[in-house]
Amino acid sequence: MSRADTAAAIWRAPYTWVTAGSISLVFLAALQALAVTTVMPVVSADLEGASLYAAAFSATLAASVIGMVGAGAWSDRGGPLRPLTACVALFVAGLVIAGVAPTMVVLVVGRLVQGLGAGGITVALYVVVARAYPAALHVRVFAAFSAAWVVPSLVGPFLAGAVAQYLHWRCVFLGVAVLAVASFFVLAPRLPDMHRPPADVEPLGRVGRRLLLAITTAVGLLAIGLAGKAGAFTAPLVIAAVVVVAVAARPLLPRGTLRSARALPSVVLLRGILAAAFFSAEVYVPLLFVERYGFSPVWAGLALTLAAITWAIGSGAQGGVGRAWPDRSTAVGGAVIVLVALVAVTGMALTGAPAFWLIVFWAVGAVGMGLVYPRLSTLTLAYSSTRDQGANSAALSIADAIGAAAAIAVLGLVFVSAPPAAAFVGVFACAAAIAASALLPAFRVSAADEERA
Known part of the structure; x- marks a missing residue:
């Protein structure tokens, strides 16, 4: 089968509607993430919630850890339909709560509920991929998931900014809720036949x-986020919360993750480090453009738009020519690109460089993320058996x-x-330091025998 035939196979029977529904949910997750990041400066100002911005x-993200663990175990026991249903319901409920929130505190509560659902949706869709498609098509599906960010990246940040500026930011949350319900009803009718739990659950x-x-992990993460309100107790609270998170999260991850053991543990660790570096910095990109450069909400989303496009380009390369690239080379190359971009953005924030160059280098960093993410997803399933597909997919998303x-x-x-x-x-300097630590697990994502081969 040619590359073109392989790529088209995920859109042919019996995969057509499963592919369409799954990608629609990924599309909406992308739209929501990009839109909320774009409009949050407006939301924070409107609800007078600057102290709760982060x-x-x-x-x-903290609440999503609970959803991931629950959905992973549930999917392994009885297939992905029921956990996916419950998680979409929570996702929609959280969007509605945030969309009608009278205060920033209520909005954060809505984001908590939304996180419970969003985390579970991610894991359930991984199990859908594992059980609905042959292994040869996994990289194509994950590349399509990443490419599903293209349209949201083209219109999402700009549209969200326009909605916030000319209508109201509440429409951003409520609109995604309606579309999520429609996408679920495209996918759900095709999943009952996937109920094939292994005997040894x-x-x-x-x-x-x-x-x-x-x-416990989620509570610890929330404590870190709210520690700024503790006054003189901030430092002790942060230290205690970090210890709690490290101790509680360790059993949720593959054995050897924290010491970067070879293969699956390093795959999971690399995913967590790159997410920490890139997404923690991305939160402040639109805020930088609004506060430092005086951009309107519409134009503040420009950097996110271009970065999401370049992320999709990197992911598309993984579904094409990048399939032949060695796992370790792909992981190291992507991590280096992210590190270089964050160092450059730090320098530009320090020197007050023109906004154009900040946008360009943020887009470069997104290329690195796009190259690595589909490969890490594929490796996770490759290192998993039918018995632990849900648990390992959950571990990747938990990290x-x-x-x-x-x-x-x-x-x-x-x-x-x-x-x-x-x-x-x-x-940005802290994010760059985090990205530098990704190089160790990047060199260890392959099993030893694969490297010798």
Whole structure:
């Protein structure tokens, strides 16, 4: 089968509607993420919630850890339909709560509920891919998931800014809620036949323990995000919360993750570190353009638009010529690109460089993320058996969420505590330091025998 035939196969029977529905949910997740990042400066000003700016992002990611663990175990036991249904319901409920929120506190609560659903949707869709498609098509589907960010990236930030500026920011949340319901009803009717649980599923007692650990991890992440309100107790609270997160999260990840053991543990660790570096910095990109350069909400989304396009280009390369690239080379190359971009953005924030160059280098960093993310998703399934597809997919997403949530929370403290002139430089420099630590696991994503081959 030619490359063109392989690429088209995911759109042919019996995969057509599964592909369409799955990609629609990914599309809406992308639209929501890009839109909320764009309009949050307006939301924060309207609800007088500057002190909760970072918490509005970290709360969603923290709660998503619980959804990931629950959906992963549920999917392994009985297929992805029921967990996907529950998670879409939570996702929509959270969007509605945020869309009608009278205060920033209520909006953060809505983002928490939304996070419970969003995390579970991600894991359930990974299991859909594992059970609905042959292994040869996995990289194509994951590349299509990443490419599903293209249209949101073209219109999402700009449209969200326009909606916030000319209508109201509440429409951004409520509009996505309506579309999510429609996408679910495209996908759901095609999933009942995928109920093929393995005989040796994870015991319920172990599932309960993992859920308790996920809840503890989420509480610790929320504590970091809210530590700025603790006054003199800020530093001790942050240290205690970081310890709690590290201890509680360790059993949720593959054994050896924190020491970057070869293969799956390093794949999961790399995903978490890159998410921490890139997404913690991205939160402040539109805020930088609004506060430093005087951009309107419409134009503040420009950097996110271009970056999402270049991310999709990098992901598209993985679905094409990049399939032949060695795993380690792809991981190291992508990590280096992200690091170089963050170092450049830090320097430009320090020197007050023209906005054009900030946009360009942020887009360069997104290319690196696009190159690495589909490969890490594919490697996770390659290192998994039918018994642990859900658990390992959940671990990958958990690392993603924990890394991003912890980094966003900590960088939020850096931002509010630093002198105004150094605030943006501080957060971007911290993000670059995090990206530098990604090089170790990047060199260890391949199994030893694969490297020798």
